[in-house]
Amino acid sequence: MELVTRLTELIYSNLIREDRFRLLFDGLGLTLQITLYALCMGVVIGVVIAVARIMKIKVLSQIAQFYVDIIRGTPIVVQLVIIYYAVLADSSLPKTMVASIAFAINCGAYVSELIRGGILAVDRGQMEAARSLGLSWFQSMRFVVIPQAVKNILPALVNEAIALLKETAIAGYIALDDLTRAGNIIRSVNFDPYTPFLIVAIIYLYCTTTLSVFAGMLERRLRASD
Amino acid sequence: MIKVENLTKSFGELKVLTGVNAHIGKSEVVCVIGPSGSGKSTFLRCLNLLEEPTSGKVWIDGIELTEHVKEINRLRQKMGMVFQQFNLFPHMTVLDNIILSPIRAKGEKKADAVALAKELLAQVGLADKVNEYPNRLSGGQKQRVAIARALAMRPEIMLFDEPTSALDPEMVGEVLEVMKNLAKAGMTMVVVTHEMGFAREVSDRVLFMDSGVIAEEGPPSAIFGNPQNPRTREFLSKVL
Numbered sequence: 113m114e115l116v117t118r119l120t121e122l123i124y125s126n127l128i129r130e131d132r133f134r135l136l137f138d139g140l141g142l143t144l145q146i147t148l149y150a151l152c153m154g155v156v157i158g159v160v161i162a163v164a165r166i167m168k169i170k171v172l173s174q175i176a177q178f179y180v181d182i183i184r185g186t187p188i189v190v191q192l193v194i195i196y197y198a199v200l201a202d203s204s205l206p207k208t209m210v211a212s213i214a215f216a217i218n219c220g221a222y223v224s225e226l227i228r229g230g231i232l233a234v235d236r237g238q239m240e241a242a243r244s245l246g247l248s249w250f251q252s253m254r255f256v257v258i259p260q261a262v263k264n265i266l267p268a269l270v271n272e273a274i275a276l277l278k279e280t281a282i283a284g285y286i287a288l289d290d291l292t293r294a295g296n297i298i299r300s301v302n303f304d305p306y307t308p309f310l311i312v313a314i315i316y317l318y319c320t321t322t323l324s325v326f327a328g329m330l331e332r333r334l335r336a337s338d
Numbered sequence: 339m340i341k342v343e344n345l346t347k348s349f350g351e352l353k354v355l356t357g358v359n360a361h362i363g364k365s366e367v368v369c370v371i372g373p374s375g376s377g378k379s380t381f382l383r384c385l386n387l388l389e390e391p392t393s394g395k396v397w398i399d400g401i402e403l404t405e406h407v408k409e410i411n412r413l414r415q416k417m418g419m420v421f422q423q424f425n426l427f428p429h430m431t432v433l434d435n436i437i438l439s440p441i442r443a444k445g446e447k448k449a450d451a452v453a454l455a456k457e458l459l460a461q462v463g464l465a466d467k468v469n470e471y472p473n474r475l476s477g478g479q480k481q482r483v484a485i486a487r488a489l490a491m492r493p494e495i496m497l498f499d500e501p502t503s504a505l506d507p508e509m510v511g512e513v514l515e516v517m518k519n520l521a522k523a524g525m526t527m528v529v530v531t532h533e534m535g536f537a538r539e540v541s542d543r544v545l546f547m548d549s550g551v552i553a554e555e556g557p558p559s560a561i562f563g564n565p566q567n568p569r570t571r572e573f574l575s576k577v578l
Contacts, residue, residue, distance in 0.1 A: 151424060165518075167436050169449075235423075235425075237421060237423050237425035238423070238425060238427065240388055240425065241419075241421060241425035241427070241437070242427075243411075243414065243440075244386055244414060244418070244419035244421075244488075245415075245418075245419075245438070245439035245443065245487070245488070245491060246389060246411050246412065246414045246439055246443040246444070247411065247413035247438075247439050247442060247443050248443075249440050255438060255442065256427050256438075259429050260427075260428065260429050263429060303474065310485065324414075329545075336343070
């Protein structure tokens, strides 16, 4: 009986009072928004960087290599803060967009390595066949090689998306009210050290699990041709 | 139709072609035979610049390729190529494999490309496989699709790089049959092959390659019946 009372009280203080569930709800919305934007831009950046490195145009691939090294060699919190307060400080972009760009730049570096590996793993004969048919190098990449590369790396790409979703938890560093920060706010007003984060954890877990399930379905569909 | 002059190709230190001269006329079917490593495939791949010649010249229809590298995509449309490993695009259906480059490289309308693709598939006896994915086809079927795919660009020349070498023996016949029909229809063909029966029966001329040059050439009756070069004789005695 006491347990029920305690539980009701917890739910009330963490979710109901002053409409606190809304904080979490809005936070989740922001987290998902940043993740989605960052992932889309990140994949585009990743493809461009990967192609630049594969083309072996010296200047281009050196820049690409430099970018990848920097991103992989520094913590993402540091990148986010620097991009927000220094690189894009004077831009009129909304804060959410700045955060999305920062995460995209980070994500792009990892995705580019994935895609590069994926492209190199596609049989050379595919490119040759496409070229022999009169397609240009870029067309061959676009219609023949990259689709196969993406398919091969899809599981890894979903892992990347899951990692990204969790990494956005640092958005609070630039005062964005994402899911984690919403939990933090409830923690401080409730003087409750962990219950809000238990709820936050469950929400994250639900999202990442959904992603995994979705990825599984997508993989099975793509495998139709195997 | 095809003229090759002093063609050489080296991979680093390795000299694969050391001076190939050849002339192939319109509607001629030429088989290239010779031991492994003699440069047959490299020679063929130089004809559409899949390999860039180290030196020498290649004319297709009067246009010298190495001087027109920028237009190579357009020039390649005149030459279909069929590979030993088929190289079908596994993520596309048979139909999409065939219509991809007519639409993208030539700018054909989709409806036209589809109509032609279906016609060609019927020609190679695979009309019922339009919507199948390559991995569900047998080797012989894959190679016939690959031939249809190359033909969809309406090429003037077809290059075959050991088209039956990766096939199970019972599937070789169906592919050679398609090639024979193509030859009968007047297609200019260059075929690198180990199928001596096909070379003897179908080709107008046989080139025997050895150590990076054409060591002997002539009509099949002469090459197979009365080879002059001792290397040709040695090779034929091993494979026949």
